[in-house]
Amino acid sequence: MGETRAKRADERAGDFVVSGRRAELAERLRAAGQRVTAQRLVILEALVPGLHLSADDIYARVAPLLPAVNRSTVYRTLELFRDLGLISETDLGGGARQFELLDDRHHHLICRACGEAIDVDDALVAPLRAALRDRYGFVAGIDHLAIFGMCDYCAHEAERREGLGDTE
Amino acid sequence: MGETRAKRADERAGDFVVSGRRAELAERLRAAGQRVTAQRLVILEALVPGLHLSADDIYARVAPLLPAVNRSTVYRTLELFRDLGLISETDLGGGARQFELLDDRHHHLICRACGEAIDVDDALVAPLRAALRDRYGFVAGIDHLAIFGMCDYCAHEAERREGLGDTE
DNA sequence: GCCGTTCTTGCGAATAGTCGCAGGAGCGAC
DNA sequence: GTCGCTCCTGCGACTATTCGCAAGAACGGC
Numbered sequence: 001m002g003e004t005r006a007k008r009a010d011e012r013a014g015d016f017v018v019s020g021r022r023a024e025l026a027e028r029l030r031a032a033g034q035r036v037t038a039q040r041l042v043i044l045e046a047l048v049p050g051l052h053l054s055a056d057d058i059y060a061r062v063a064p065l066l067p068a069v070n071r072s073t074v075y076r077t078l079e080l081f082r083d084l085g086l087i088s089e090t091d092l093g094g095g096a097r098q099f100e101l102l103d104d105r106h107h108h109l110i111c112r113a114c115g116e117a118i119d120v121d122d123a124l125v126a127p128l129r130a131a132l133r134d135r136y137g138f139v140a141g142i143d144h145l146a147i148f149g150m151c152d153y154c155a156h157e158a159e160r161r162e163g164l165g166d167t168e
Numbered sequence: 169m170g171e172t173r174a175k176r177a178d179e180r181a182g183d184f185v186v187s188g189r190r191a192e193l194a195e196r197l198r199a200a201g202q203r204v205t206a207q208r209l210v211i212l213e214a215l216v217p218g219l220h221l222s223a224d225d226i227y228a229r230v231a232p233l234l235p236a237v238n239r240s241t242v243y244r245t246l247e248l249f250r251d252l253g254l255i256s257e258t259d260l261g262g263g264a265r266q267f268e269l270l271d272d273r274h275h276h277l278i279c280r281a282c283g284e285a286i287d288v289d290d291a292l293v294a295p296l297r298a299a300l301r302d303r304y305g306f307v308a309g310i311d312h313l314a315i316f317g318m319c320d321y322c323a324h325e326a327e328r329r330e331g332l333g334d335t336e
Numbered sequence: 337g338c339c340g341t342t343c344t345t346g347c348g349a350a351t352a353g354t355c356g357c358a359g360g361a362g363c364g365a366c
Numbered sequence: 367g368t369c370g371c372t373c374c375t376g377c378g379a380c381t382a383t384t385c386g387c388a389a390g391a392a393c394g395g396c
Contacts, residue, residue: 034373035361035362035363035372035373035374036362036363037361037362037373037374037375039374039375040374054352055352055353056351056352068375068376069375069376070375070376070377071352071353071376072353072354072355072375072376072377072378073374073375073376075352075353075354076354076374076375077374083280091259095351095352095384096351096352096353097352097353109300109304109306109308111306112251112309118304118306120300120304124296124299124300124303125296127295127296128292128293128295128296131292132277132288132292132315132317135292136277136286136288136319136320137319137320137323138277138279138286138315138317138318138319138320138323139317139318139323140277140315140316140317141280141315141316141317141318142315142317147300147306147308147309147310148308148309149300149306149307149308149309149310150306150307150309151304151305151306152304152305152306155305155306155307202343203342203343203344203391203392203393204392204393205343205344205345205391205392206391207344207345208344222382223382223383224381224382236345236346237345237346238345238346238347239346239382239383240345240346240347240348240383240384240385241344241345241346243382243383243384244344244345244384245344263354263381263382264381264382264383265382265383
């Protein structure tokens with residue numbers, strides 16, 4: 001790593017020292033008129049690019065570093081990050097919601113019959129986003145959609161089965 | 169409703185009598201290989217066309233008619249109906265999920281800043297549904313989408329405010 | 337009509353997430 | 367450096383939802 005210059009990125013942020021990626025976030029929070037706190041920095045660092053984490057996973061990662069942190073704070077902070085556009089929040093159904101750093105936008109198709117999850121490129125969703133902006137001026141935060149339904153295979157299965165018993 | 173013929177739809181369904189709209193549901197359940205129970209019929213009747221109801225609302229409507237019914241049953245039955253395509257389930261954020269009879273498909277844009285909800289015709293969402301089917305053979309159950317984001321007004325407000333403090 | 341199989345339900349406990357409040361901390365002003 | 371205003375956090379209670387299990391009900395077969 002060529003860190004000759006980057007290494008001195010220490011900086012006072014209120015009452016504690018931040019460095020590297022932390023400094024970046026601190027900057028961003030301040031720019032958005034938000035306060036910079038230890039909790040927020042640690043929670044952001046707990047998020048890993050490309051990984052879907054539940055609020056509980058994140059709590060588990062944060063707790064050792066900041067023992068007094070509370071679950072409510074984790075939820076509230078994640079909500080804040082989401083509103084700032086830093087992370088995406090997705091309900092994959094059933095269990096807990098998933099949070100993820102917003103690097104690349106992608107989406108999931110989830111089959112209610114077999115549970116299979118299919119990745120979908122944002123290109124398919126972008127037109128909807130554009131249409132909503134054109135028509136309503138609405139800036140849709142569709143960052144990580146989970147769409148439920150039936151996959152190709154299960155849809156055919158269901159159709160076949162209906163062909164037998166259903167006389168409507 | 170032209171019910172000249174549909175009106176005599178009384179019918180035995182297991183151990184109890186069903187009539188009118190109930191008979192219709194009984195039929196549908198049976199066709200789908202599901203059992204017909206008093207709970208299911210009452211819960212379906214509790215749903216009102218065009219009304220968004222929470223699981224709790226539905227429980228409150230059902231309880232007087234079927235005192236021993238349990239919340240779990242309500243949730244499980246609603247889940248079943250949703251999978252059968254009878255109702256839509258939507259998370260409007262924050263509080264409880266909303267359930268609604270599937271008459272006409274419509275969607276909502278919800279502003280995270282001011283809370284305003286904008287109705288959206290399914291025509292805007294249909295292309296996405298079609299694209300998913302074409303590309304993946306996936307039958308998307310997008311019946312009642314809630315899309316979060318920023319409404320026209322709030323988006324402009326936020327932009328204006330950023331123009332002041334942010335120097336990045 | 338009765339029986340057995342299998343699906344549903346009620347129950348209670350567990351998990352996920354939300355909310356109001358009071359004390360503590362961040363940050364701008366002096 | 368310290369003061370005060372406001373926002374943020376921890377806390378505990380509360381709501382929403384899920385889950386496993388054992389008793390009960392639906393329905394096909396006789």
